Amino acid sequence: MKLTQISVFLENRKGRLYDVCSLLGKTGINIRALTIAETESFGVLRIVVDKSDLAIQTLRKNNFVANLTDVVAIEVGDKPGGLAEILRVFADNDVNVEYMYGFVEKFSDNALLVFRFEDTDRAAKILADKGVKVVTRREIEGL
Amino acid sequence: MIWKKEIECMQPAELKKLQSDYLKKLIPYIYNNCPVYKKKIDDAGVKPDGIRSIDDIKRLPFTTKIDMRDNYPYGLFSNKGKDVVEIHISSGTTGNPTLVGYTRYDVSLWSEVMARSICCAGGEPGDTIQIAYGYGLFTGGLGFHYGALELGMRIIPTSAGQTARQLKIMQDFKPKVIACTPSYVLYMAEEAKAMGIDPAKGNWKIGIFGAEPWSESMRKEIEQVWNMSATDVYGLSEIIGPGVAQECTHKDGLHIYSDVFYPEIIDPKTDQEVEAGEAGELVITTLTKQAVPLIRYRTRDIVSIAFDKCKCGRTSPRISKIKGRTDDMIIVRGINVFPSQIEHVLLGIKGTQPHYQIIVDRKAHQLDEVEVLVEVEEKIFSDEVKKLNELSQKIKKEIEAALSIGVKVTLVEPKTIQRSEGKAKRIIDKRIM
Ligand SMILES: [Zn+2]
Numbered sequence: 001m002k003l004t005q006i007s008v009f010l011e012n013r014k015g016r017l018y019d020v021c022s023l024l025g026k027t028g029i030n031i032r033a034l035t036i037a038e039t040e041s042f043g044v045l046r047i048v049v050d051k052s053d054l055a056i057q058t059l060r061k062n063n064f065v066a067n068l069t070d071v072v073a074i075e076v077g078d079k080p081g082g083l084a085e086i087l088r089v090f091a092d093n094d095v096n097v098e099y100m101y102g103f104v105e106k107f108s109d110n111a112l113l114v115f116r117f118e119d120t121d122r123a124a125k126i127l128a129d130k131g132v133k134v135v136t137r138r139e140i141e142g143l
Numbered sequence: 144m145i146w147k148k149e150i151e152c153m154q155p156a157e158l159k160k161l162q163s164d165y166l167k168k169l170i171p172y173i174y175n176n177c178p179v180y181k182k183k184i185d186d187a188g189v190k191p192d193g194i195r196s197i198d199d200i201k202r203l204p205f206t207t208k209i210d211m212r213d214n215y216p217y218g219l220f221s222n223k224g225k226d227v228v229e230i231h232i233s234s235g236t237t238g239n240p241t242l243v244g245y246t247r248y249d250v251s252l253w254s255e256v257m258a259r260s261i262c263c264a265g266g267e268p269g270d271t272i273q274i275a276y277g278y279g280l281f282t283g284g285l286g287f288h289y290g291a292l293e294l295g296m297r298i299i300p301t302s303a304g305q306t307a308r309q310l311k312i313m314q315d316f317k318p319k320v321i322a323c324t325p326s327y328v329l330y331m332a333e334e335a336k337a338m339g340i341d342p343a344k345g346n347w348k349i350g351i352f353g354a355e356p357w358s359e360s361m362r363k364e365i366e367q368v369w370n371m372s373a374t375d376v377y378g379l380s381e382i383i384g385p386g387v388a389q390e391c392t393h394k395d396g397l398h399i400y401s402d403v404f405y406p407e408i409i410d411p412k413t414d415q416e417v418e419a420g421e422a423g424e425l426v427i428t429t430l431t432k433q434a435v436p437l438i439r440y441r442t443r444d445i446v447s448i449a450f451d452k453c454k455c456g457r458t459s460p461r462i463s464k465i466k467g468r469t470d471d472m473i474i475v476r477g478i479n480v481f482p483s484q485i486e487h488v489l490l491g492i493k494g495t496q497p498h499y500q501i502i503v504d505r506k507a508h509q510l511d512e513v514e515v516l517v518e519v520e521e522k523i524f525s526d527e528v529k530k531l532n533e534l535s536q537k538i539k540k541e542i543e544a545a546l547s548i549g550v551k552v553t554l555v556e557p558k559t560i561q562r563s564e565g566k567a568k569r570i571i572d573k574r575i576m
Contacts, residue, residue, distance in 0.1 A: 005526065007526035009524050011556050039532065042554050042555075044526060060521075064556070065524045065557055067526065069526045116526070
């Protein structure tokens with residue numbers, strides 16, 4: 001089960017992150033997960049939201065460069081070694097993770113992590129085969 | 144077909160003799176008929192009868208756009224009497240417009256160089272030509288008209304605009320040659336598609352495009368969408384209009400009619416001739432014109448020139464496509480930098496748009512630093528920082544190869560580069576000189 005992540009190009013200028021968050025807030029969009037990858041001169045904001053179609057339309061209309069990427073959100077037991085269990089599945093099956101980050105909110109008693117894989121379809125299939133619980137789009141929208 | 148073979152394929156030594164003969168007659172003619180030039184020549188300390196060969200041209204003073212403006216309307220005319228049969232006036236964005244005049248001889252010269260140009264592009268007598276340059280005070284329409292008439296073509300003088308009618312005429316009369324601005328021909332292709340017409344299905348063979356700078360990628364686009372050979376024509380109304388230089392079918396530079404428009408390439412900062420093959424400002428002397436002959440006119444266009452014989456058989460030298468304008472050249476660490484070089488690099492990288500800005504800065508006791516801001520477009524944006532870094536590295540390497548100086552490339556958000564009157568400000572020079 002894949003989710004849609006929105007990536008936004010941000011210059012390292014004061015207030016740009018605020019601009020994005022307030023724009024989405026005003027439009028009634030909730031940010032479920034968020035991370036920023038930074039370099040010396042620019043950053044890439046990656047977010048998972050409840051209404052991704054509306055979010056990307058809004059961003060583009062306001063002159064942000066944004067695109068959509070498939071990611072997978074996985075429930076990880078909130079206990080020692082919870083993450084290691086999942087990573088072990090990837091290592092055993094040669095699944096490459098480009099990057100990962102956590103959800104803002106908790107989901108049931110488990111932590112939620114967003115994974116961006118090199119090959120999302122293959123990773124999703126392996127996760128399904130191994131019976132790892134992934135979060136569905138419906139669940140994200142209704143969080 | 145070569146229209147004036149005896150001239151266009153002339154041996155260099157013979158050509159030089161012809162140019163020298165013309166210049167020897169030209170300078171006393173101007174000196175005796177144009178008080179403004181008489182003063183300029185006197186001020187340069189040159190005696191008209193001291194001009195004996197074309198090499199002496201270097202001793203003569205330059206003529207600039209400012210001279211044209213300050214001496215409006217008739218100050219630079221060597222003949223302003225009844226012999227002047229046509230005048231063209233170009234609108235100046237500031238101050239006086241530019242006025243050019245033609246005697247009957249000047250019009251016949253214009254007809255001839257334009258006939259040479261259309262032939263050079265591949266046109267022949269009997270071909271149908273659609274002239275979609277503006278007719279009127281702008282020299283584009285009438286220049287092509289005179290040339291096509293001289294050549295013996297069938298002319299459809301549509302002038303510019305009324306695109307739907309242009310397209311109907313194309314379908315009904317199937318012209319082989321079209322002449323207009325490169326942006327207009329691309330616009331017409333869009334309109335054609337919107338009307339359900341496939342532009343590639345015409346009878347087009349040749350397009351002759353000019354009056355504005357255009358890139359190799361635009362050429363590819365035009366050739367593909369119209370299924371024609373797109374060639375570049377160069378000219379400026381001060382010299383004659385279109386018909387100063389033209390690409391042949393080999394598209395390896397524009398043949399300049401140096402028997403009548405003598406070219407020099409100079410360094411715009413030092414006014415000295417550049418090394419052979421180097422880029423510099425094109426300076427033209429009109430060797431035979433009567434109404435407004437110009438001595439060493441500074442075109443402000445940056446080109447390089449090649450003198451070897453072309454594959455087409457012509458020996459007339461070839462100027463490059465315009466590489467830039469002297470107005471926007473900057474010198475960084477002794478190297479001339481033109482915004483168009485950076486534009487060219489960006490057009491060559493898939494997905495990037497030529498939306499950029501150059502910032503030159505010099506910190507105290509340090510070398511000049513060049514930063515190039517490039518707007519990030521959706522097509523090249525990636526959620527992976529690694530890919531964005533690779534892209535900016537690629538842009539950096541290619542710009543450095545083109546400019547021969549180190550630059551810093553910074554990716555910026557779209558529409559953040561300052562635009563004034565719809566045009567982006569390309570250079571910000573923060574150096575304290
Ligand atoms: Zn040639």
